[in-house]
Amino acid sequence: EVQLQQSGPELVKPGASVKISCKASGYSFTGYYMHWVKQSHVKSLEWIGRINPYNGATSYNQNFKDKASLTVDKSSSTAYMELHSLTSEDSAVYYCARSGTHAMDYWGQGTSVTVSS
Amino acid sequence: DIQMTQSSSYLSVSLGGRVTITCKASDHINNWLAWYQQKPGNAPRLLISGATSLETGVPSRFSGSGSGKDYTLSITSLQTEDVATYYCQQYWSTPRTFGGGTKLEIK
Numbered sequence: 001e002v003q004l005q006q007s008g009p010e011l012v013k014p015g016a017s018v019k020i021s022c023k024a025s026g027y028s029f030t031g032y033y034m035h036w037v038k039q040s041h042v043k044s045l046e047w048i049g050r051i052n053p054y055n056g057a058t059s060y061n062q063n064f065k066d067k068a069s070l071t072v073d074k075s076s077s078t079a080y081m082e083l084h085s086l087t088s089e090d091s092a093v094y095y096c097a098r099s100g101t102h103a104m105d106y107w108g109q110g111t112s113v114t115v116s117s
Numbered sequence: 118d119i120q121m122t123q124s125s126s127y128l129s130v131s132l133g134g135r136v137t138i139t140c141k142a143s144d145h146i147n148n149w150l151a152w153y154q155q156k157p158g159n160a161p162r163l164l165i166s167g168a169t170s171l172e173t174g175v176p177s178r179f180s181g182s183g184s185g186k187d188y189t190l191s192i193t194s195l196q197t198e199d200v201a202t203y204y205c206q207q208y209w210s211t212p213r214t215f216g217g218g219t220k221l222e223i224k
Contacts, residue, residue, distance in 0.1 A: 035213075045161070045204055045215040061212035095160055103151035103208060105172070107160035 002026040004096050004108035011114045012086055019082040020111045022096030029077035030054040032098040036070065036081045039110070040092035050099075051079060086115045119144050119207050123216035129224045130195050138190040138219045140205035145185050149209035152181055152190045155218075156201045164203075165190065197223060 007021040022034065036048040049060035051070040058070050067090070069082045079096055094111050097104035120143040130136040140150070148168040153161035163172050165181040168188055178193045192199055200223055205216040 044217050045206075047211075047213040047215070049212075059211055063212075097160075099208075102149070103163055103166035103206070104161075105163050105166075107162070110160055 002098075002106045004098065004106055006094075006096060006108040006111045009112040009114070011116065013117055014087055014115055016086055017082055017084045018086065018113055019080055020094055020096075020113070022079040022081075022108050024077045024079065024098065027098075029072075030074060032100055034070075034072065034079040035097045035099060035104055036068065037095045037097060037104075038064075038092045039095065042089075048081070048094075053079065083113065086113075088115050091115045118212055119146065119210055119214055121205055121207055121214050121216040123203075123205060123219050125219050126217060127220045127222070129222050131224045132195055132197065134195050134224075135191065135193045136195060136221060138192075138203050138205075138221075140183075140188045140190070140216050142186045142188070142207055146207040146209035148184060149207055150181075150183070150188050151206045151208065152179075153204045153206065154199075154201045155204065161204060192221075195223070 003025045005023045010018050012018045030053045033050045035050040038046045047061050048064045048068050051058045053072045071080045091114050095107050097107040122141045150168040152165040154164050155161045164175050169181045180191045182189050202218045202220045204218050
């Protein structure tokens with residue numbers, strides 16, 4: 001069974017960084033892209049970017065190019081997203097989701113990030 | 118960036134009825150279009166990919182159609198468990214972009 005298990009909710013201070021994890025199981029981790037998606041009340045669903053776990057190649061939405069960094073640890077089948085210089089606008093639920101070359105077919109349960117002093 | 122527009126942000130339909138949700142892309146996306154269902158507190162669930170291909174386990178009352186820039190998701194014989202928000206998404210080009218969502222409720 002394919003599963004994407006994300007790390008727990010985060011409460012972080014403005015200006016700080018946070019690193020969210022997404023542990024994959026039930027499939028070949030290096031055989032699928034891993035995407036990250038932001039969901040906020042303001043802008044609904046936004047695609048942040050994707051990483052190819054096989055070689056680490058990344059593709060970012062220009063709107064998140066300086067905000068997010070995507071990495072993977074193949075040894076543990078885990079994808080990571082680090083968000084930098086957090087502001088209140090970064091408060092949202094963040095999802096990881098896998099895909100082949102097409103649609104995102106499995107999603108993590110989401111990680112809530114709240115930015116507050 | 119390709120903009121995805123769902124013209125209805127809210128629809129109210131009777132149980133057992135039929136509903137059509139529309140999605141318009143700002144450019145041709147060659148049927149590289151997915152539909153997702155999201156229930157409160159849950160992650161989006163992939164229903165349809167390639168504009169018309171139903172994912173395994175999705176009830177046959179769901180169907181997708183369209184081409185070029187214009188796409189639709191249809192639900193027949195509406196059930197209470199279909200109450201959710203539905204999003205379209207194009208994956209023809211990066212950045213992948215989503216529609217604003219259509220919230221479906223029972224009348």
